[in-house]
Ligand SMILES: NC(=O)C1=CN([C@@H]2O[C@H](COP(=O)(O)OP(=O)(O)OC[C@H]3O[C@@H](n4cnc5c(N)ncnc54)[C@H](OP(=O)(O)O)[C@@H]3O)[C@@H](O)[C@H]2O)C=CC1
């Protein structure tokens with residue numbers, strides 16, 4: 001896997017988002033905070049209220065429907081497919097009609113849909129200039145991490161363009177096999193939800209021990225942030241940092257013993273494996289269309 005940083009001139013890039021829901025919004029917000037202008041971004045969003053909010057908050061252009069999408073081929077066009085996996089096939093087939101009339105090589109398609117495979121999207125779109133990406137919602141604040149995969153037909157310039165967009169909202173990692181995109185989805189795509197669940201549990205445990213809600217929240221959030229920064233800035237394995245907190249016969253040891261007995265690691269491994277299997281199953285199922 002490679003995590004190389006790259007830079008491409010973004011001033012001539014135009015990005016059309018199809019779907020401006022949770023993840024589309026996070027990417028738009030992150031891109032605008034990190035070098036892109038509202039004039040470089042258009043959105044096709046089925047939900048009128050969501051579309052209006054995107055315009056009000058970010059000033060990005062709303063395109064009423066897929067039928068109205070028109071590419072200006074003096075620009076380097078990218079289409080980000082940010083609809084739900086279950087809607088992908090129908091949207092892709094609708095977009096295919098537009099791509100037929102586009103001057104070659106047509107836009108770069110960057111799909112962020114969980115599970116949807118390159119072979120299926122290329123078939124539905126009748127287009128081969130496609131890259132798969134799996135970002136996560138911290139992109140909203142420029143702290144995202146995106147897993148990327150492209151097959152051998154995608155040239156270096158397009159890989160660069162895809163990565164430049166993802167790096168505008170955080171970091172990125174290329175994976176060498178498409179099947180690993182299900183692992184990326186399970187670890188970092190869904191990952192923020194596990195962290196939020198952890199935060200909810202920490203806060204609630206504090207409250208059960210008598211802390212008021214505001215104090216419990218502050219203690220839990222600051223601990224997660226501090227520990228995460230500490231791990232990030234350290235060359236040492238997280239296990240070594242854990243041991244440094246754990247005094248022999250002390251409080252942390254008591255907590256970790258319960259986590260061990262209850263199978264904390266196994267539960268997390270099972271949960272992340274379930275997410276990965278769900279990604280694969282979605283790919284199998286939706287790829288039948
Ligand atoms: N949420 C996350 O953390 C992450 C999500 N993803 C992927 O991103 C994709 C989007 O997820 P998410 O943003 O959470 O989903 P959302 O449902 O929040 O957003 C999808 C949006 O697309 C709209 N939509 C549906 N059909 C069309 C259409 N034909 N044309 C234009 N817009 C349409 C939906 O409107 P309506 O609601 O009215 O149907 C909705 O507003 C998924 O494929 C998911 O796998 C990837 C990484 C992380």
Ligand SMILES: O=C(O)[C@@H]1CCC=N1
Pocket residue numbers: 114185189190
């Ligand atoms: O839950 C999902 O399916 C999407 C993909 C990763 C995060 N959200």
